[in-house]
Amino acid sequence: MTTAAIDNARLENFVMRTIGDLTAAYTGLMVSIGDKLGLYKTMAGAGPLGAKELAARSGCAERYVREWLNAQAAGHYIGYHALSDTYELSPEHALVLADEASPFFIPPAWNVPAAMWFDEDKALHAFRTGEGVAWGDHHERLACGVAAFYRNGYKASLVAEWLPALEGVQQLLEAGVDVADIGCGHGHSTLFMAEAFPSSRFHGFDTHAESIQQARGNAAKAGAADRVNFNTARAADYPNKQYSLICFFDTLHDLGDPVAAAKHAAEVLAPGGTIMLVEPFANDKIEDNLNPVGQLYYTGSCLICCAHAISEGGKLVLGAQAGQARLAEVFRKAGFTHFRRAAETPFNLIFEVRR
Structure with a gap:
């Protein structure tokens, strides 16, 4: 181990950077799951949806869908409306996550x-x-x-x-x-x-x-x-x-x-x-x-x-x-x-x- 003085602010910044990279790896799996289960496609153009409604439309279990939605909302991949407890995929994000013909479509990567x-x-x-x-x-x-x-x-x-x-x-x-x-x-x-x-x-x-x-x-x-x-x-x-x-x-x-x-x-x-x-x-x-x-x-x-x-x-x-x-x-x-x-x-x- 180095005996050099530690810059605590620099250390903290780098730790948070690595946490961000780790989070990106977790998010990648969530994106892949959302793509393969058709969750993004179901949300695209549908406006705000509750977890129960999205689960029903996509043929998935509600408890898993809700946790997936919260993970996506925490990463700002989808929006969350607290008053109505609903989630929404914006048109811009749909081009990246739901539209397979879009030049910006990323899930398979x-x-x-x-x-x-x-x-x-x-x-x-x-x-x-x-x-x-x-x-x-x-x-x-x-x-x-x-x-x-x-x-x-x-x-x-x-x-x-x-x-x-x-x-x-x-x-x-x-x-x-x-x-x-x-x-x-x-x-x-x-x-x-x-x-x-x-x-x-x-x-x-x-x-x-x-x-x-x-x-x-x-x-x-x-x-x-x-x-x-x-x-x-x-x-x-x-x-x-x-x-x-x-x-x-x-x-x-x-x-x-x-x-x-x-x-x-x-x-x-x-x-x-x-x-x-x-x-x-x-x-x-x-x-x-x-x-x-x-x-x-x-x-x-x-x-x-x-x-x-x-x-x-x-x-x-x-x-x-x-x-x-x-x-x-x-x-x-x-x-x-x-x-x-x-x-x-x-x-x-x-x-x-x-x-």
Whole structure:
């Protein structure tokens, strides 16, 4: 123990901060339960509801519902009206908690920390040995949580904002070209593009067989199986179809050898083709990422992104907070000469890359 003088005010502030973080973890479980039981959807647009009424409408037990409501009210996720002993979900909070089509919908994201906790023993082993943990070796809730977390954000921005920010790409897609989506996961990003550009052909690749199976099912449901195909392949060995657009959606930093992936992209890219690189938002300096978004991404990077990159050999472990300068260097080493930040959001950086 340190013998330095203790600043009691500083100690108290930090204790309360840790209690706040602990409370957030508890709240995440409450959000997941509220989502899966349809409690938020029942409250959305319904105005003030008592615990008994909400329980009846949702088919749940009143005593549990009341305690859940109080937990949510204490966290200001829902409002409480003391005079009428009722609870209300505001329209703004409904966009975050009840509307599955909203770009702000967050409940499925709590599957990710749930998987992290489930895999704690694997993380401890990795820390002690330096070994990696492959994406497919995590609990199944990880893939589902990540896919759901990114899905609505991509749906809101990919076709409407990101693709138009790339010079000439939208016109090529409208005319009809081949497109590769590397690390496609459940295929949401691939299918959003396929729906918007029916003249083009889309090819999704991922090393995770279970995700590819899910992507094929999503393509069948969307009626796009004739223009979209999904196959297992690594980022450095997928087939050469001279793609006019190659996409890396929050994937490059997960790879064990991102330079090799960039070199392969250069080999299979059609003349005049473009790479769209989407990466987690990060500044180049660590001190500029010390904020809630950085905290979220560094944590995920530690337990998921770096772990997977190491499992693939770890020649260059970028991590989820790589920043523009390091990403540009990857493509420079692969022979690309054009690297431009085309767009950004609070959570993502979007780059246009060309030879």
